[in-house]
Amino acid sequence: MTSSEPTPQDGAQPRRRDARQNRERLIVEARALIAQNGVDASLEEIARRADVGVATLYRNFPTRDDLVRALYDIALAELATVRDEIAAAPTAWAGIELYMERVAEWLVADPALPHILKRMEVIDPGSGKGTEFQAVIAGLVARAKKDGALRADVDAVDLAVLVTMVGSLGTHGGGHTGQWRRQLAIVLDGLRLPATDRPRLPGRPLAAREFQAAVHGLTRRAKRAASGAGSGR
Amino acid sequence: MTSSEPTPQDGAQPRRRDARQNRERLIVEARALIAQNGVDASLEEIARRADVGVATLYRNFPTRDDLVRALYDIALAELATVRDEIAAAPTAWAGIELYMERVAEWLVADPALPHILKRMEVIDPGSGKGTEFQAVIAGLVARAKKDGALRADVDAVDLAVLVTMVGSLGTHGGGHTGQWRRQLAIVLDGLRLPATDRPRLPGRPLAAREFQAAVHGLTRRAKRAASGAGSGR
DNA sequence: GGCGACGTGGAGGATTCCCTCCGACTCGTC
DNA sequence: GACGAGTCGGAGGGAATCCTCCACGTCGCC
Numbered sequence: 001m002t003s004s005e006p007t008p009q010d011g012a013q014p015r016r017r018d019a020r021q022n023r024e025r026l027i028v029e030a031r032a033l034i035a036q037n038g039v040d041a042s043l044e045e046i047a048r049r050a051d052v053g054v055a056t057l058y059r060n061f062p063t064r065d066d067l068v069r070a071l072y073d074i075a076l077a078e079l080a081t082v083r084d085e086i087a088a089a090p091t092a093w094a095g096i097e098l099y100m101e102r103v104a105e106w107l108v109a110d111p112a113l114p115h116i117l118k119r120m121e122v123i124d125p126g127s128g129k130g131t132e133f134q135a136v137i138a139g140l141v142a143r144a145k146k147d148g149a150l151r152a153d154v155d156a157v158d159l160a161v162l163v164t165m166v167g168s169l170g171t172h173g174g175g176h177t178g179q180w181r182r183q184l185a186i187v188l189d190g191l192r193l194p195a196t197d198r199p200r201l202p203g204r205p206l207a208a209r210e211f212q213a214a215v216h217g218l219t220r221r222a223k224r225a226a227s228g229a230g231s232g233r
Numbered sequence: 234m235t236s237s238e239p240t241p242q243d244g245a246q247p248r249r250r251d252a253r254q255n256r257e258r259l260i261v262e263a264r265a266l267i268a269q270n271g272v273d274a275s276l277e278e279i280a281r282r283a284d285v286g287v288a289t290l291y292r293n294f295p296t297r298d299d300l301v302r303a304l305y306d307i308a309l310a311e312l313a314t315v316r317d318e319i320a321a322a323p324t325a326w327a328g329i330e331l332y333m334e335r336v337a338e339w340l341v342a343d344p345a346l347p348h349i350l351k352r353m354e355v356i357d358p359g360s361g362k363g364t365e366f367q368a369v370i371a372g373l374v375a376r377a378k379k380d381g382a383l384r385a386d387v388d389a390v391d392l393a394v395l396v397t398m399v400g401s402l403g404t405h406g407g408g409h410t411g412q413w414r415r416q417l418a419i420v421l422d423g424l425r426l427p428a429t430d431r432p433r434l435p436g437r438p439l440a441a442r443e444f445q446a447a448v449h450g451l452t453r454r455a456k457r458a459a460s461g462a463g464s465g466r
Numbered sequence: 467g468g469c470g471a472c473g474t475g476g477a478g479g480a481t482t483c484c485c486t487c488c489g490a491c492t493c494g495t496c
Numbered sequence: 497g498a499c500g501a502g503t504c505g506g507a508g509g510g511a512a513t514c515c516t517c518c519a520c521g522t523c524g525c526c
Contacts, residue, residue, distance in 0.1 A: 016493055019503060038271060044483060053505035058485065154419070161402065162416055168401040169394065183395055186387070190423030249523055252473060277513060286475035291515065 023060050025050040030067055035111035039119045068119050075113055079106055092143035100163050107167025108180055151193050162187055256293050258283040263300055268344035272352045301352050308346055312339055325376035333396050340400025341413055384426050395420055
């Protein structure tokens with residue numbers, strides 16, 4: 001994480017209790033609103049929902065990007081636990097399965113994440129999980145190939161792309177149904193080498209109507225139009 | 234009675250030539266800007282880029298949703314050719330491959346499409362390609378299963394979800410590299426039943442650096458910050 | 467060429483958002 | 497309690513956006 005900087009007040013919380021609470025509420029609301037409206041979500045509305053003045057928001061996060069960065073750091077911390085889990089996997093292939101599943105789960109769980117990640121790549125390119133996390137996965141990939149469990153013509157980056165892809169299903173609102181697990185299982189089958197004995201797909205296929213409903217990726221505009229008439233803003 | 238021309242069908246263009254040109258330019262710019270900024274892209278800026286007054290935009294598309302609908306209809310028309318192509322496929326499995334590839338290609342080719350589709354589901358739920366197109370695919374799926382080419386535990390909706398998923402790779406800017414074809418190949422391998430002889434993956438894996446670059450999904454805000462440099466603090 | 471209808475552009479009021487500044491309030495401590 | 501530093505909230509200027517209205521071009525036909 002980036003918190004290794006020698007910032008004077010970092011580890012401890014030298015701030016007042018109410019200040020910390022406000023910051024916490026801001027983060028919660030920011031995440032919720034960014035999930036709906038993207039990184040361009042109104043800062044004033046975030047503050048409003050957090051029952052906080054605008055100035056408090058700006059004091060905590062001088063720049064919109066500072067807010068995004070904070071959300072990113074929090075999410076990344078949650079991801080850290082996954083790394084340990086992977087390390088404990090019995091086989092390399094199991095590690096890969098775990099990697100794909102946990103990261104996809106992580107992406108799907110927080111609909112704000114895609115927006116935040118996309119933005120982070122612009123703010124601060126060439127840092128983050130790509131650096132150290134990918135190295136672990138690369139090793140896993142090499143071992144899995146040697147074990148004959150993973151097809152030889154893919155690499156760690158392919159896995160990253162795939163998991164991003166599966167994780168994008170959360171953006172469409174289908175996350176809560178766990179539907180993405182089906183698609184992940186198919187992807188894993190496409191990666192597995194023996195390919196003979198396939199596990200059953202988890203869950204059940206979506207009905208067509210459900211699929212359409214799941215694609216509802218409600219934006220702010222969307223919700224407004226749903227309640228009010230169709231006259232835009 | 235007003236002299237309202239019957240306008241028997243909307244097939245003809247009873248409008249003035251310059252009016253049609255303006256509309257055309259508006260559509261082009263709208264698509265470009267929506268690709269960058271989402272459906273909430275500024276209408277004034279669309280008009281500005283199209284070298285057209287705002288009023289002209291509003292005359293052509295009274296509501297933002299009318300604009301979205303127009304873009305949707307255009308995109309859908311392009312998709313129609315795919316259906317014929319699929320019908321001409323030699324085997325059911327080939328048809329499925331074609332379906333997945335063409336639709337993914339369609340999604341990736343126009344980065345505005347995900348935004349438009351997402352919005353369309355809100356504007357006008359339960360219509361569009363889902364209705365008639367899905368029926369064709371469902372038949373294809375049934376035949377492919379009987380042929381023993383497609384795994385039995387998936388259905389047409391699963392395919393739709395998968396192709397949406399693969400198509401989402403275009404949003405991340407990776408479309409131009411054709412990278413998505415690799416991921417699609419893996420997905421297809423996960424769907425194929427014999428699963429013994431696998432085709433080689435098309436293309437080459439992305440370098441880690443390229444992957445990061447590909448995730449750059451530039452938003453308006455992004456471009457601003459990129460040019461404005463570190464004025465943040 | 468000339469005319470009329472169709473189409474155009476941009477001003478402008480209302481609203482929202484960004485970000486800063488400063489008086490008022492509250493927490494933590496004595 | 498009471499004090500002071502830290503924190504808060506909202507006003508407010510500037511800018512962007514939405515959408516409408518109306519005087520003014522321009523196309524197409526005679």
